[in-house]
Amino acid sequence: MKKILIVDDEVNTALLLSKFLTRNGFEVSTASNGGSAMEQLKNGEYDLVLCDFRLEDTDGREMLKSIKSQYPKTGVIIITGYSDIKMAVELIKMGAYDYITKPLYPDEILNTINKAIETHHALVTEPQEELAAVSSKSSKEKQVMASEFVVGKSKASKELLRQIELVAPTTYSVIILGESGTGKESVAKSIHLNSPRRDQPFIAMDCGSLTKELAQSEFFGHEKGSFTGALYTKIGHFEMANGGTLFLDEVGNLSYDIQAALLRTVQERKVKRIGSTKEIDLDVRIIVATNENLMDGIQKGKFREDLYHRFNEFTIYMPPLRDRGGDIMLMAEHFLKIANKELGRDVQYFAPDVEESFINYRWTGNIRELKNVIRRATLLTEGDTVQAKALPLEISNYTKIAPLIEHSHSHQTADTSSAPVKEHHHNRSDLKNAALEAEYDTILKVLREVNFNKTKAAEILNIDRKTLYNKMKAINIGK
Numbered sequence: 260m261k262k263i264l265i266v267d268d269e270v271n272t273a274l275l276l277s278k279f280l281t282r283n284g285f286e287v288s289t290a291s292n293g294g295s296a297m298e299q300l301k302n303g304e305y306d307l308v309l310c311d312f313r314l315e316d317t318d319g320r321e322m323l324k325s326i327k328s329q330y331p332k333t334g335v336i337i338i339t340g341y342s343d344i345k346m347a348v349e350l351i352k353m354g355a356y357d358y359i360t361k362p363l364y365p366d367e368i369l370n371t372i373n374k375a376i377e378t379h380h381a382l383v384t385e386p387q388e389e390l391a392a393v394s395s396k397s398s399k400e401k402q403v404m405a406s407e408f409v410v411g412k413s414k415a416s417k418e419l420l421r422q423i424e425l426v427a428p429t430t431y432s433v434i435i436l437g438e439s440g441t442g443k444e445s446v447a448k449s450i451h452l453n454s455p456r457r458d459q460p461f462i463a464m465d466c467g468s469l470t471k472e473l474a475q476s477e478f479f480g481h482e483k484g485s486f487t488g489a490l491y492t493k494i495g496h497f498e499m500a501n502g503g504t505l506f507l508d509e510v511g512n513l514s515y516d517i518q519a520a521l522l523r524t525v526q527e528r529k530v531k532r533i534g535s536t537k538e539i540d541l542d543v544r545i546i547v548a549t550n551e552n553l554m555d556g557i558q559k560g561k562f563r564e565d566l567y568h569r570f571n572e573f574t575i576y577m578p579p580l581r582d583r584g585g586d587i588m589l590m591a592e593h594f595l596k597i598a599n600k601e602l603g604r605d606v607q608y609f610a611p612d613v614e615e616s617f618i619n620y621r622w623t624g625n626i627r628e629l630k631n632v633i634r635r636a637t638l639l640t641e642g643d644t645v646q647a648k649a650l651p652l653e654i655s656n657y658t659k660i661a662p663l664i665e666h667s668h669s670h671q672t673a674d675t676s677s678a679p680v681k682e683h684h685h686n687r688s689d690l691k692n693a694a695l696e697a698e699y700d701t702i703l704k705v706l707r708e709v710n711f712n713k714t715k716a717a718e719i720l721n722i723d724r725k726t727l728y729n730k731m732k733a734i735n736i737g738k
C-alpha cells in the first residue's frame with residue numbers, strides 16, 4: 260500500500276484529505292507543520308508528501324529542499340493558491356513532482372497523486388528491478404510521444420520541428436534552452452525517438468534537485484557497502500542510459516566538482532560505479548536543458564566552459580507559449596481531450612471569452628500551466644463548454660489586470676488614469692462572479708485614484724489594509 264504524508268496546518272483540510280485518500284486505498288499520515296513532518300519522515304518511508312506551500316513554521320520551498328536532500332525517493336506535490344503560481348513553477352524546477360491549486364477537488368488530487376506515484380515507481384523499486392523498469396519505460400514512452408506531442412502550426416513551432424528533425428538523426432549533444440514548462444523534456448524525448456537510438460532507453464535526470472552528496476551516486480552508481488548507507492548496489496543514470504539518451508534537466512545547477520566528473524566521463528566514454536574498479540564502456544547521447552543562459556554561469560565561474568562546449572554541439576531555443584500564437588488553442592484542445600479521458604468528462608468547446616483570455620494571458624508557466632488550467636477547468640465544467648468562470652481569476656481577468664500589474668511594477672509613479680484597460684467582454688450571469696467583478700472594479704479604480712497608495716485606498720474603501728492586501732494578492736496586483 261502506498262504511503263502518503265499530508266502536511267497542512269489547516270487541520271480540517273488535512274483530515275478530509277486523509278479520509279478521502281484512505282478510502283482510495285492509500286496509507287495516510289498527517290502533520291500540521293514542517294517540523295513534525297520531518298520527524299514523521301524519519302520514522303517511515305513515504306512514497307509521496309502532499310505539502311501545503313504556506314506552513315506556520317516554514318514553507319513549501321524549504322520543505323521541498325529538505326525532503327529532496329534527505330529522502331530523494333519521496334515524491335513531493337505542493338498545494339498552493341493560484342496567486343503563488345509563479346512560486347509553484349519554481350518549485351517544479353527544484354524537483355517537486357507537480358502542484359495543485361486551491362480550492363482542492365478530490366478527482367484532481369487523486370489523479371495527480373496516481374500519476375506522481377506511477378512516475379516515481381522506477382525510483383522506489385529495488386535496484387535489481389531498475390533496469391527492467393527503465394527498458395519497459397522506453398517502449399511505453401514511445402507510444403505516449405506519438406499521441407501526446409502537439410507539433411503546432413505557428414512559425415515558432417515549425418522552426419522547432421525543423422530543428423528537431425535536423426539534429427535527431429545525428430549523435431550531436433544538444434542544449435535545449437527555454438523557460439520552465441515550455442516543453443524542453445518533451446523535445447528531448449522526441450529527439451531521442453526520432454534518432455537511431457529510439458529502441459534504447461531515454462533516461463531523464465533532474466539535476467535541479469540533486470544535492471552534491473547524491474549526485475555522484477545518481478550519475479555513476481555505487482557498489483553495495485562502498486560507503487555508509489550504501490545498503491545495496493545502485494546503477495547510475497549513465498549506465499541506465501547506455502546505448503540510448505541521457506537527458507539532464509537544469510544542468511546549470513550542478514556543482515563544479517560534479518561538472519568535472521561529468522566532463523571526464525563524457526570524454527573518456529567510460530564509467531565506474533563508486534567502490535568498483537570495473538570500467539564500463541559507454542555509448543550515451545547527452546541532451547541537456549536549462550532555463551538560464553549557461554554563458555552567464557560561465558562568466559560567474561559557476562559553470563565550466565569546457566563542459567559547455569562539450570554539450571553545445573547544437574542549441575535549440577524553446578519559444579515561450581505566449582509567442583506561439585495559434586498553437587495555444589491547438590494545445591488547449593489537445594489537453595481538453597486528455598482531461599476528458601482522465602476525468603471521464605465530455606467537454607467539447609471553449610467559450611469565446613475563454614479563448615480570448617488564453618490568447619492574451621502571459622502563461623509564465625507555459626505549456627505546463629495551460630495543461631493544469633485545462634484539467635481544472637474540465638473538472639469544473641458541467642455542460643459541454645468551458646466558461647470563463649472555470650478559469651482562475653488571474654486568467655479570466657488578465658486583460659483587465661495586466662496594465663495594473665505593469666503599472667505597479669513601474670514603481671507606482673506614472674499617471675495611472677491613462678493606463679489602458681481593455682473592454683471586458685465577460686458575460687457572467689451568476690451572482691457570485693458579478694459581485695467579485697464589481698469588487699475588483701472598485702478596488703482597481705480606487706487604487707488608481709490614489710496612485711496606488713494602499714493606506715489611502717484602504718481608507719476610501721473602508722476596509723483595513725490587511726484585507727486590501729489580501730484582495731490585491733488574490734487578483735495578483737502588486738506585491
Ligand SMILES: Nc1ncnc2c1ncn2[C@@H]1O[C@H](COP(=O)(O)OP(=O)(O)OP(=O)(O)O)[C@@H](O)[C@H]1O
Nearest residue numbers: 352407408409438439440441442443444445626627
Ligand atoms: N508539444 C507538446 N505537446 C503536448 N504536450 C506538451 C508539449 N510540450 C510539453 N508538453 C507538456 O507540458 C508539460 C511540461 O513539459 P516539459 O516537462 O517537457 O517542460 P520543461 O520545459 O522540460 O519543463 P521544466 O523547465 O519545468 O523542466 C508536460 O506535461 C508535457 O507533457
